Amino acid sequence: MKHPSERRRGTTRRVFFETLESRVQLSPTPDTPLAVQRTSPAAVSSFDQVAAGAGATVQSTSIPGLLQVQGSSSSLAAVAAAAAGNPDV
Numbered sequence: 001m002k003h004p005s006e007r008r009r010g011t012t013r014r015v016f017f018e019t020l021e022s023r024v025q026l027s028p029t030p031d032t033p034l035a036v037q038r039t040s041p042a043a044v045s046s047f048d049q050v051a052a053g054a055g056a057t058v059q060s061t062s063i064p065g066l067l068q069v070q071g072s073s074s075s076l077a078a079v080a081a082a083a084a085g086n087p088d089v
Contacts, residue, residue: 034069034076035061036083047086054078 034056038047047067051058056071056079069079 034080036067036069036079038065038067039087047083050082051079054082
């Protein structure tokens with residue numbers, strides 16, 4: 001066993017933290033629009049039909065590919081479920 005005076009001194013460990021990309025999961029609540037990002041231009045027409053069938057309306061935003069869906073909480077929940085199963089959204 002080493003004598004305490006023989007231990008290595010001066011070793012320091014540096015810890016670095018990397019800031020990761022933040023993610024926010026939107027939850028539909030009454031009177032709050034749902035934001036949907038489409039990954040394919042072809043997804044717009046099929047997504048419009050799904051939203052209309054659920055009783056919601058779709059509007060484009062100033063951000064390319066981002067759509068704003070408005071409707072009741074039940075219609076937004078139906079649109080969110082359909083979007084979750086669609087690889088183009």
